[in-house]
Amino acid sequence: MSQPLAISLFSGTDDKLNAAAVLVAGAAALGRPVHVFLQYWALDAFRSDRIEADHGLAPEAGHEGRAAVDRLRSNGQASWAETLRQAKTIGAVDIEACSLSMDLLELDPSDLDPLVDGVEGVAAFWMQADDGQVVFI
């Protein structure tokens, strides 16, 4: 099972980042190459000075959702950043920053966490996606 998986990761809240990290780790475990393209608020969450910060939850989470997420974390669930780090140890996981989003957020590659492998444009993203699945989160 080696069909590549490409994820356009746009959202910057912890719930959506975690959902993406779970998909990445699962695909990596199954031997599928994974290519993650960080756009907009997702890229902002990968800044090294705030990757471990609280990035909030999507509005639909509400108070009950907040409590549920906090309960999982206090039970030892790994952060999305840690899940991605672990995913990189078991498979081919390439995480690239969208160059437009780098301009938008006025970021330099040195501002980003080491999880981010590089900066690329959209043409490079589509080339790597090839004929595999593309997921937008």
Added chain:
Amino acid sequence: MTLLITHRLDARGLACPMPIVKSAQAIAGLVSGELLEVLATDPGSTKDFAAWARATGHELVEQSTPDDGVYRFVLRRK
């Protein structure tokens, strides 16, 4: 025949996808034919370990679900 299990992984209490991620890390350290026993409490693990074994080629030799909610899997490294 009793299986000779030489490697064990306690993934109890870990949420999806960590039981599979930790198992992938652990089995990478085995030589072909060696057995890894995994204990997990994630309710998705029965279907996950079957899918993971099918995709990777490692053999799921045994799986059991005791009454205490702990799932046990024995995998043979391909």
